[in-house]
Amino acid sequence: MADRFTKMHGLGNDFVVIDAREQSVEMTPARAHAIADRRHGIGCDQLILLEPSSKADVRMRIFNADGGEVEACGNATRCVATLIGQPAVIETLGGMLRVTPADGGAEVVLGEPQFDWEHIPLAMPMDTRDMPVAWDELEHGAAVNVGNPHIIFFVPEADAVALDELGPRIETDPLFPERVNVNVASLDGPDCLQLRVWERGVGLTQACGTGACATAVAAIRAGIVQSPVTVSLPGGDLVIRWAPGEPIVMSGAATRVFEGETDWAQFG
Numbered sequence: 001m002a003d004r005f006t007k008m009h010g011l012g013n014d015f016v017v018i019d020a021r022e023q024s025v026e027m028t029p030a031r032a033h034a035i036a037d038r039r040h041g042i043g044c045d046q047l048i049l050l051e052p053s054s055k056a057d058v059r060m061r062i063f064n065a066d067g068g069e070v071e072a073c074g075n076a077t078r079c080v081a082t083l084i085g086q087p088a089v090i091e092t093l094g095g096m097l098r099v100t101p102a103d104g105g106a107e108v109v110l111g112e113p114q115f116d117w118e119h120i121p122l123a124m125p126m127d128t129r130d131m132p133v134a135w136d137e138l139e140h141g142a143a144v145n146v147g148n149p150h151i152i153f154f155v156p157e158a159d160a161v162a163l164d165e166l167g168p169r170i171e172t173d174p175l176f177p178e179r180v181n182v183n184v185a186s187l188d189g190p191d192c193l194q195l196r197v198w199e200r201g202v203g204l205t206q207a208c209g210t211g212a213c214a215t216a217v218a219a220i221r222a223g224i225v226q227s228p229v230t231v232s233l234p235g236g237d238l239v240i241r242w243a244p245g246e247p248i249v250m251s252g253a254a255t256r257v258f259e260g261e262t263d264w265a266q267f268g
């Protein structure tokens with residue numbers, strides 16, 4: 001029997017979604033990495049595996065293109081919400097997410113953001129609102145965990161930052177024992193932010209949903225913007241709502257591109 005998958009994207013952040021509730025699929029980091037390869041595999045930023053859950057409507061496992069399994073993916077969560085097609089609860093390593101499909105996309109209620117250095121996690125105690133760090137022109141980052149770890153730098157012009165060079169250096173810095181997603185943002189009008197993201201385990205992507213959430217939260221916390229915040233990424237816009245002590249709510253598009261069939265055995 002052929003192995004089936006759905007190719008999807010959220011603002012150009014693309015996914016191979018495998019429904020392992022209908023077919024049995026053995027996933028390993030090496031196999032996920034091989035499937036994500038854009039020349040020899042199917043190609044994607046993240047591989048998403050849907051499994052039965054005893055606590056929620058579905059369990060969603062997330063593998064970065066490097067094969068590493070991670071806790072959260074905002075854009076993929078909207079995509080999975082549209083596949084489910086009705087309000088649902090999704091179990092992830094980063095927590096339980098409530099989703100509601102809407103208008104060619106979905107709304108996702110993430111948990112409350114974490115700011116303690118142990119929860120980012122960082123290798124040493126530090127004020128996560130204004131970290132005494134510098135990598136060339138990227139200085140004074142803010143750190144937020146929204147299910148997965150993010151560092152955010154507010155800069156005059158996000159497009160002018162050499163993120164392809166600085167991103168991998170920061171991602172793998174020993175300050176971040178679990179590595180980190182690197183966000184550079186600039187103010188782009190009232191309550192609007194421009195954002196580019198170097199994703200842990202992937203590289204530069206067209207959009208990062210959790211990066212948009214972490215950046216909006218850091219900007220609201222710093223008093224730079226007020227909720228709701230429109231975050232413009234290279235692949236399109238997301239709207240983020242948040243107030244201290246409350247969960248984060250993200251809204252945006254999700255697109256089904258095609259259904260495919262393959263043979264997982266060829267990927268190791």
Ligand SMILES: N[C@@H](CCC[C@H](N)C(=O)O)C(=O)O
Binds near residue numbers: 064
């Ligand atoms: N593209 C995602 C984030 C995927 C996981 C991330 N690279 C990590 O390693 O934490 C999103 O839309 O949030």
